[in-house]
Amino acid sequence: MNRIHYTKPSITELEVSYATDAARNGWGEHCYEYIGRFEEGFRSHLGVRHAIATSSCTGALHMGLAALGVGPGDEVVLADTNWIASVAPVLHLGATPVLVDILVDSWCLDPVQVERAITPRTKAIIAVHLYGNLCAMDELLAIGERHGITVVEDAAEAIGSVLHGRRAGSMGRFGAFSFHGTKTLTTGEGGVFVTNDDELYEKVLTLSNHGRSRKQQKQFWPDEVGFKYKMSNVQAAIGCGQLERIGELIFRKREIMAYYRERLREFDGLHLNPEPEGTVIGAWMPTAVFAPETNVTRERLQEAFDAMNIDARVFFHPLSCLPMFEQRPENIHAWDIPGRAINLPSYHDMTEADLERVADVLDALCTRPGGGE
Ligand SMILES: *Cc1c(COP(=O)(O)O)cnc(C)c1O
Secondary structure, X not given: OOOEOOOOOOOOHXXXXXXXXXXXXXXXXXXXXXHHHHHHHHHHHHOOOEEEEEOOHHHHHHHHHHHOOOOOOOEEEEEOEOOHHHOHHHHHOOOEEEEEOEOOXXXXXXXXXXXXXXXXXXXXXXXXOHHHOOOOHHHHHHHHHXXXXXXXXXXXXXXXXXXXXXXXXXXXXXXXXXXXXXXXXXXXXXXEEEEOOHHHHHHHHHHHOOOOOOOOOOOOOOOOOOOOOEOOHHHHHHXXXXXXXXXXXXXXXXXXXXXXXXXXXXXXXXXXXXXXOOEXXXXXXXXXXXXXXXXXXXXXXXXXXXXXXXXXXXXXOEHHHOOOOOOXXXXXXXXXXXXXXXXXXXXXOOOHHHHHHHHXXXXXXXXXXXXXX
């Protein structure tokens, strides 16, 4: 039985030919050509004014938050349910993360909890579109407006997600994306910082160039201490190939999500990624959450998928259960949902037979939730 991986890039001759060209010719005066092309392409895909390619989403977030002036004494509100990458830059800047609970259906930031968590020290809210599901951006932006707090987006998982015509990552003060090998669009490792704010763009551009302003005439003259989170030209070349295929990459993710939805639609006790009216989700990570009364647990799910040689992954643990944070079990959903949830395989090249094998495992658990006695 072939192993079904949970995610894997979709690479064609196009990406290979661009990467080969970059490796052969992309040096000297050509060393930024694919980077420029990739930034321009991504900027226009998203419909934003500025894009800066980075070595990772973590780096993009780090620079964006630094440019906003986030530092010691500041609080940054984000969901307890998150990958560590979203919170690490907050800690690196010496600020304090405030981890709040998620909504039970979208698994993203609960706006009511966000507003409750606001103090005079709150500097920013990081809206992470978990698994490609959309945050309640209208509510979050309104809270930001009411309290004079910046809302930023970690849209690493949300390529292809659209809220009332606005793409994820284009709605906050800035957005950050990841092109890690597990993401919908990949450059191996990589990311991008995007914004509509001209001033913030200039700040991050300078920070991203070790603090050297592009207006600075003197050579080797940083005006401040910056960062070094750049994407290489070879990575950008792969990204240019991926960008030309972005419609197809998103379409296939959505097709896989639709397959699971259709196959599992009759089971009331099983909740998949929501796609509310007026939204489109990029469906980066199809995820199944079982209702408590089904008694289907994460352990039981892992066992069942392992037995079928399927690499299904656990739902993110709450950050606040990790040793470096103060425990916040009062974040009920963030602490409860992972115990009865699983991420489903969703790479582009999955065959019909692969999809069927994944759905059959869930089907069996839904039909005989106790475990098959
Ligand atoms: C993948 C991911 C990141 C980290 O991206 P890197 O490019 O590995 O730094 C950050 N935030 C979210 C939500 C992610 O899914």
